[in-house]
Amino acid sequence: MSVIYVLLAISISVALAFFAAFLFSVKSGQYDDTYTPSVRMLFEDEIVSHQDDTDSKSKSSQTKSTNQ
Amino acid sequence: MTNTTCYHCGDQCGKQHVRFDERDFCCNGCKTVYEIFTTNGLSTFYDIEARAGTTPNAIEGKYNFLDNLEIMEKLVEFDEGGVQVVNLGIPSIHCSSCIWVLENLNRLHKGISSSQVDFPKKTIRVAYRTDTISLKALVLLLGSIGYEPNISLESYNKKQAGVDRSLIYKLGVAGFAFGNVMLLSFPEYFEVEEFWLDQYKPVFRWLMFAFSVPVVLYAGKDYFISAYKGLHSKLLNIDVPIALGILTLFLRSTADIMFDLGSGFFDSLTGLVFFLLLGKFFQQKTYAYLSFERDYKSYFPIAVTRLKENGVEENVQIYKVKTGDHILVRNQEIIPVDCSLVNGIAEIDYSFVTGESRPVTKEPGEKMFAGGKQLGGVLEVEVLKSVSQSYLTQLWANSVFSKDKASQFQTITDSIGKRFTIAVLTIATLATVYWLIYDASMALNVFTAVLIIACPCAIALAAPFTLGNMLRIFGKYGFYLKNTNTLERLAKINMVIFDKTGTLTTTHRDTILYEGMELTEEETALLKTTLRASNHPLSRSLYDILKSNEIMTLDEFQEHTGKGIEGRVKDHSMKVGSAAYVGKQGSMTTSNTAVYISSDAHIKGKFVFKNAYRDGVGQLFGELAQRMQLGILSGDNDGERQQLQHLLAADAEMLFNQKPEDKLNHIKKKQEHHNVLMVGDGLNDAGALAQSDVGVAVSENINVFSPACDAILDASQLNKLPRLIKLSKKSMRIIKLSFLLSLAYNLVGLYFAVTGQLQPVIAAILMPLSSISIVAFTTLGTNWVGKQLK
Known part of the structure; x- marks a missing residue:
C-alpha cells in the first residue's frame, strides 16, 4: 500500500476531527450568544476572596488596586 | 450639591437626595441596592462600570x-x-x-x-x-x-421555540468542504506532468467528489427548495439560476471524473455554495433583544387578582376571567379587559394605547378600556368583556396580522434574477446550437460551461451584503429594521402618514398656556402654594412653570381626588381643578386638558395643557414634503388641526378621531395608489402599522415598548427620517451598480464558456474573484454613503 493513502487518511481524519469539534460547539450553543462570553472573561476572578472572610479584605483591596 | 449624581444609577440627585456610606444617591431605592450589593460582597459592580445601576421599582404584590x-x-x-x-x-x-x-x-x-x-x-x-x-x-x-x-401574557403563551442553527451548520459543512477541495485540486491547477501525481489523480478526484456530495445535498438544499417553489408558482426567482448552476456543476464534474475527461469543477462548486451561504449569514443580522412581533400580549399581565363573592382574593389566569367577575387592579398595573369601575380612584394612563401619557381620571360607574395603566391606588372593577373580546384586543382578529409582507414583495434580486435566467438560457441554447453545427462533440461541454460560469453568485451576494451592512449602519443611528426586505420596501415609499400623539409629540414636555383674566401677584403666589401641596402630575407641571418665589403657609388645604384641590390663606381661597369643580357652568367640550382656577369663588381662567411637538418636526415635514405626500392619522380630536396644517403642506390630508380599525382601513385605501410608510407608536396604531408597506414604530425607549412593526425608530432620531429614506434609495443604487459589475465578470466568463475554452482553473479564479470584489464594493459603498447620516 502506498504511503499516500496513509497520509490522506491521517489528514482527512484530522480535518474530520476539527469538523466534529465545530459541530459539537454549535450544538452545545456556543454560537448562540457570541457577545456575553467576551465580556465575562474579562471579569476579575475575586469570587474566591469573598468566600472565606479571613483574607477577603486583603485580596479584594488587591483586586481594586489592579483595577485602577 | 446641584451637580451630584447618584453613585448607583448616575441620575441627578434631586429632592430625595440620600447620603449613605459617604456616597450620594438619588433615592432610597438606589441606596438600598447599594446596601444589598456591598453587604453581599458584590461591590465590584461599581468597579466594572461606574454609575451603571438601575433604580428599582416598587413591585410588591405584583407577582x-x-x-x-x-x-x-x-x-x-x-x-x-x-x-x-x-x-x-x-x-x-x-x-x-x-x-x-x-x-x-x-x-x-x-x-x-x-x-x-x-x-x-x-x-x-x-x-x-x-x-x-x-x-x-x-x-x-x-x-x-x-x-x-x-x-407578560406573551411568556405564558410562548412555545419553547428551539434555536435555529441550521445556517451555521450549513456554513460549516460548505466551508469545510471548500477548504479541503481547494487543497485537493491544487495539483491539477498547475498541470504538472509528473508520473507520481498522474497515478493518484483518480483518488484525489473521488475524494473531492465525496466532499462535494454533502455540500450539494445538505448545504445547498435551500436553493433547490426555493427554486422548486418559485417554478411551482411560475416565478423565476434568483434561486433558479443558482440551483441550475449548482446542479450543472455537480453533474458535469461527476461526469468529467467518471469518464476521465478532466478534474471537474468541485472547487468552484463548494466555493460557490460557501460564498452564497456567507451572504445569507450576513443578511441574517437581527436585533435579538428587540421584538418586532409584539402584540397586546407582551404588555398584558398573565394573571389578575379576582375577588370572590365572600371577599377572598385569588390569582387567576387572565383567560379565565369572565364577564361579571370583580378583579383588582393595583398601582402600575395594566387593565386587561374592558370593565367598569366599582371602587377606588382611577387615574388611567393610556399611553400604551394612544401615546398620550397624561392620566385620565375615572369615577365609579365609568367604563374603562383595556390597555390603560392604573397610577395610584387599588381599583376594584367589574369585567364587561373577556380579554379577547375587548375593544383594543379585537383589532388583532383582523387578517392583516397574519399576512407576511415580505412574501408579497418582489425583491430587486428576484426581479433581476428573472431576466437573468432568461438571458442565460438563451445564450446557452444559442451557443449549443452553434457548436452542434460546427463541432457536435463540444456542444454539451459548452452548454454546461455557460450554465456554470453564468451562475449568478455575485448577483446573489450584492443585495445581502449591501442591505445587511446598511441595516447595521441604520442600527447605529437608532433605526432598527426587522430585516433587509424592509429596507427594500422603504426605498419605494412615496407617502408618509404620521400618528400624532406620542409620535409627533413628546410625552416629556408640556406646553402650558394660560387663558383668562390676569392673576395678581398675590393670587399667583397663593396658586403656587396650593399646587405645592398636591402630588397630582398636572399640579406638578403647573407648579414648575409658575414664576413666583413667594411661598406662603397654607391655613387650610383640601384635595378632592379626581376633582381638584383647594387652598386657603387667611381670607383668600384658591380652587384648582376641573371645570365642574370650580363651578364653571356649561363646560364646553374642550379639545385639550385644562385646569381651571377660581380665586375666592370667582372663576379666573384656565391653564391649557398641550403636548409639545418634538424638536425638528417642522423641518421633518419640510424635507419630506419635497419628495412625497404626507398625512396625519390621529385618534385624538382635531384641537390641533390649525397648528398641524401650518406645519404640513397645504394638500396634506389630516384625519382625527380615528379608531384603530379606521386607521387600518385608511392605509388600505391609500395603498391603491401609493406605497405607504406609517409612523406610529401606540397599540392603536398596530393595525395601520401592519397594513402599511413599511410600519415604523417611534419609541422613546426601544427596550420598553413598541407595537408590532417593521422597524423601530428611536424617538430622538425622528428628524433623521428623510435622510434614512434617502439612504435606502441609495442602497438600491449601490445594488444596481454591483449588478453591472458582476455582469462584467459574467461576460468575461461567458467568452471562455461560449468559445469552449473554460478550464476549471479559470472558473476557480473567476468565481471567488467576482464574489470578493462585489463584497468589497458594496461594503465600501454603503459605508461611504452611510457617513452622510452623521
Missing part, C-alpha cells in the same frame, strides 16, 4: 400570581428533583456590570445554583433549588436590585 402553580409551570423550562430552570427577559440589562452582578446572583441567595446572562437577547437563565427559593422570591429578588423581569 403574587407566581404562587399559582399552573402559571408557574408554564414559565419554568425545567422542573425536576427540586431544581427549576427559568429563562427571564430583563429589559434593564445594559452593561458589563449588569452581566457581572446577574451572574453572581448565587451570592445574594444560596438557593440559586447558577445564572447565565445572554446579553444580546437581554435574558437571564437561572437554575435554583425549589426548597430554598421560589420563582416568586427569585423575581422579587431581581426586582429589588433593579432588574425586574418582564413577565
Whole structure:
C-alpha cells in the first residue's frame, strides 16, 4: 500500500476531527450568544476572596488596586 | 450639591437626595441596592462600570400570581428533583456590570445554583433549588436590585421555540468542504506532468467528489427548495439560476471524473455554495433583544387578582376571567379587559394605547378600556368583556396580522434574477446550437460551461451584503429594521402618514398656556402654594412653570381626588381643578386638558395643557414634503388641526378621531395608489402599522415598548427620517451598480464558456474573484454613503 493513502487518511481524519469539534460547539450553543462570553472573561476572578472572610479584605483591596 | 449624581444609577440627585456610606444617591431605592450589593460582597459592580445601576421599582404584590402553580409551570423550562430552570427577559440589562452582578446572583441567595446572562437577547437563565427559593422570591429578588423581569401574557403563551442553527451548520459543512477541495485540486491547477501525481489523480478526484456530495445535498438544499417553489408558482426567482448552476456543476464534474475527461469543477462548486451561504449569514443580522412581533400580549399581565363573592382574593389566569367577575387592579398595573369601575380612584394612563401619557381620571360607574395603566391606588372593577373580546384586543382578529409582507414583495434580486435566467438560457441554447453545427462533440461541454460560469453568485451576494451592512449602519443611528426586505420596501415609499400623539409629540414636555383674566401677584403666589401641596402630575407641571418665589403657609388645604384641590390663606381661597369643580357652568367640550382656577369663588381662567411637538418636526415635514405626500392619522380630536396644517403642506390630508380599525382601513385605501410608510407608536396604531408597506414604530425607549412593526425608530432620531429614506434609495443604487459589475465578470466568463475554452482553473479564479470584489464594493459603498447620516 502506498504511503499516500496513509497520509490522506491521517489528514482527512484530522480535518474530520476539527469538523466534529465545530459541530459539537454549535450544538452545545456556543454560537448562540457570541457577545456575553467576551465580556465575562474579562471579569476579575475575586469570587474566591469573598468566600472565606479571613483574607477577603486583603485580596479584594488587591483586586481594586489592579483595577485602577 | 446641584451637580451630584447618584453613585448607583448616575441620575441627578434631586429632592430625595440620600447620603449613605459617604456616597450620594438619588433615592432610597438606589441606596438600598447599594446596601444589598456591598453587604453581599458584590461591590465590584461599581468597579466594572461606574454609575451603571438601575433604580428599582416598587413591585410588591405584583407577582403574587407566581404562587399559582399552573402559571408557574408554564414559565419554568425545567422542573425536576427540586431544581427549576427559568429563562427571564430583563429589559434593564445594559452593561458589563449588569452581566457581572446577574451572574453572581448565587451570592445574594444560596438557593440559586447558577445564572447565565445572554446579553444580546437581554435574558437571564437561572437554575435554583425549589426548597430554598421560589420563582416568586427569585423575581422579587431581581426586582429589588433593579432588574425586574418582564413577565407578560406573551411568556405564558410562548412555545419553547428551539434555536435555529441550521445556517451555521450549513456554513460549516460548505466551508469545510471548500477548504479541503481547494487543497485537493491544487495539483491539477498547475498541470504538472509528473508520473507520481498522474497515478493518484483518480483518488484525489473521488475524494473531492465525496466532499462535494454533502455540500450539494445538505448545504445547498435551500436553493433547490426555493427554486422548486418559485417554478411551482411560475416565478423565476434568483434561486433558479443558482440551483441550475449548482446542479450543472455537480453533474458535469461527476461526469468529467467518471469518464476521465478532466478534474471537474468541485472547487468552484463548494466555493460557490460557501460564498452564497456567507451572504445569507450576513443578511441574517437581527436585533435579538428587540421584538418586532409584539402584540397586546407582551404588555398584558398573565394573571389578575379576582375577588370572590365572600371577599377572598385569588390569582387567576387572565383567560379565565369572565364577564361579571370583580378583579383588582393595583398601582402600575395594566387593565386587561374592558370593565367598569366599582371602587377606588382611577387615574388611567393610556399611553400604551394612544401615546398620550397624561392620566385620565375615572369615577365609579365609568367604563374603562383595556390597555390603560392604573397610577395610584387599588381599583376594584367589574369585567364587561373577556380579554379577547375587548375593544383594543379585537383589532388583532383582523387578517392583516397574519399576512407576511415580505412574501408579497418582489425583491430587486428576484426581479433581476428573472431576466437573468432568461438571458442565460438563451445564450446557452444559442451557443449549443452553434457548436452542434460546427463541432457536435463540444456542444454539451459548452452548454454546461455557460450554465456554470453564468451562475449568478455575485448577483446573489450584492443585495445581502449591501442591505445587511446598511441595516447595521441604520442600527447605529437608532433605526432598527426587522430585516433587509424592509429596507427594500422603504426605498419605494412615496407617502408618509404620521400618528400624532406620542409620535409627533413628546410625552416629556408640556406646553402650558394660560387663558383668562390676569392673576395678581398675590393670587399667583397663593396658586403656587396650593399646587405645592398636591402630588397630582398636572399640579406638578403647573407648579414648575409658575414664576413666583413667594411661598406662603397654607391655613387650610383640601384635595378632592379626581376633582381638584383647594387652598386657603387667611381670607383668600384658591380652587384648582376641573371645570365642574370650580363651578364653571356649561363646560364646553374642550379639545385639550385644562385646569381651571377660581380665586375666592370667582372663576379666573384656565391653564391649557398641550403636548409639545418634538424638536425638528417642522423641518421633518419640510424635507419630506419635497419628495412625497404626507398625512396625519390621529385618534385624538382635531384641537390641533390649525397648528398641524401650518406645519404640513397645504394638500396634506389630516384625519382625527380615528379608531384603530379606521386607521387600518385608511392605509388600505391609500395603498391603491401609493406605497405607504406609517409612523406610529401606540397599540392603536398596530393595525395601520401592519397594513402599511413599511410600519415604523417611534419609541422613546426601544427596550420598553413598541407595537408590532417593521422597524423601530428611536424617538430622538425622528428628524433623521428623510435622510434614512434617502439612504435606502441609495442602497438600491449601490445594488444596481454591483449588478453591472458582476455582469462584467459574467461576460468575461461567458467568452471562455461560449468559445469552449473554460478550464476549471479559470472558473476557480473567476468565481471567488467576482464574489470578493462585489463584497468589497458594496461594503465600501454603503459605508461611504452611510457617513452622510452623521
